[in-house]
Amino acid sequence: DAKTTQPPSMDCAEGRAANLPCNHSTISGNEYVYWYRQIHSQGPQYIIHGLKNNETNEMASLIITEDRKSSTLILPHATLRDTAVYYCIVTRDDKIIFGKGTRLHILP
Amino acid sequence: EAGVTQFPSHSVIEKGQTVTLRCDPISGHDNLYWYRRVMGKEIKFLLHFVKESKQDESGMPNNRFLAERTGGTYSTLKVQPAELEDSGVYFCASSRSLAGGDNEQFFGPGTRLTVL
Numbered sequence: 001d002a003k004t005t006q007p008p009s010m011d012c013a014e015g016r017a018a019n020l021p022c023n024h025s026t027i028s029g030n031e032y033v034y035w036y037r038q039i040h041s042q043g044p045q046y047i048i049h050g051l052k053n054n055e056t057n058e059m060a061s062l063i064i065t066e067d068r069k070s071s072t073l074i075l076p077h078a079t080l081r082d083t084a085v086y087y088c089i090v091t092r093d094d095k096i097i098f099g100k101g102t103r104l105h106i107l108p
Numbered sequence: 109e110a111g112v113t114q115f116p117s118h119s120v121i122e123k124g125q126t127v128t129l130r131c132d133p134i135s136g137h138d139n140l141y142w143y144r145r146v147m148g149k150e151i152k153f154l155l156h157f158v159k160e161s162k163q164d165e166s167g168m169p170n171n172r173f174l175a176e177r178t179g180g181t182y183s184t185l186k187v188q189p190a191e192l193e194d195s196g197v198y199f200c201a202s203s204r205s206l207a208g209g210d211n212e213q214f215f216g217p218g219t220r221l222t223v224l
Contacts, residue, residue, distance in 0.1 A: 034212070043112070043199050043215030044151070095141060095164060096201075096213060098151040 003027070004088045009103040018075040020102050022088030025069040031092050033064060035073045037084040038101075044087070047073065078106050110134065112216035114200050120222045126188040129219045133182070133202030139163075140183050141203075141213060142175060146196035154198075157183060190223045197221070 005023040012018040034049040055062045061074040087101040142154040155165040159180035177183040201213040
């Protein structure tokens with residue numbers, strides 16, 4: 001079973017920041033938080049990952065709480081192309097165990 | 109840099125037939141993974157190669173599935189004989205290294221398998 005809990009769906013207005021939460025209260029010290037997304041029926045796409053520090057790249061920012069029991073993926077300026085299922089994954093650099101993810105709808 | 113490629117993109121076969129799926133990882137990636145999504149379900153891990161060795165095959169559903177990665181380059185996944193419940197989308201992914209947490213996996217577009 002997936003070790004994370006995510007809301008099943010979220011809406012965000014185009015141009016606004018999309019904040020996707022994830023709970024991973026049982027995360028262990030050597031496990032990373034990864035985010036992937038799947039747009040329609042394409043292959044999953046890597047977004048970002050982190051251990052305990054906040055991370056930012058050209059796609060998104062990842063905010064991890066100090067106790068590491070939850071995190072938030074931030075898409076700073078959501079576009080219609082960001083409509084996808086977003087998966088929060090906890091892993092020790094190993095296989096990915098996908099949960100149901102959050103279906104993000106970007107509203108025009 | 110070319111991404112992960114998979115062939116064929118679609119395959120329609122009859123129950124009892126054999127199908128072989130192929131995955132070409134990104135050049136230089138030692139790790140190769142197979143996943144699949146059956147209709148209505150979550151994406152499930154099948155197995156993981158490190159170079160030509162099977163590191164973890166705990167997700168392989170049964171002995172009708174055979175994965176190989178000769179020479180540590182491309183990989184094949186053979187289903188023989190195929191059953192109706194094998195229908196789904198099979199994804200392949202590759203990554204460079206497991207060291208230091210930088211193990212982002214790059215996924216191919218998938219092979220959609222339909223067993224009639």
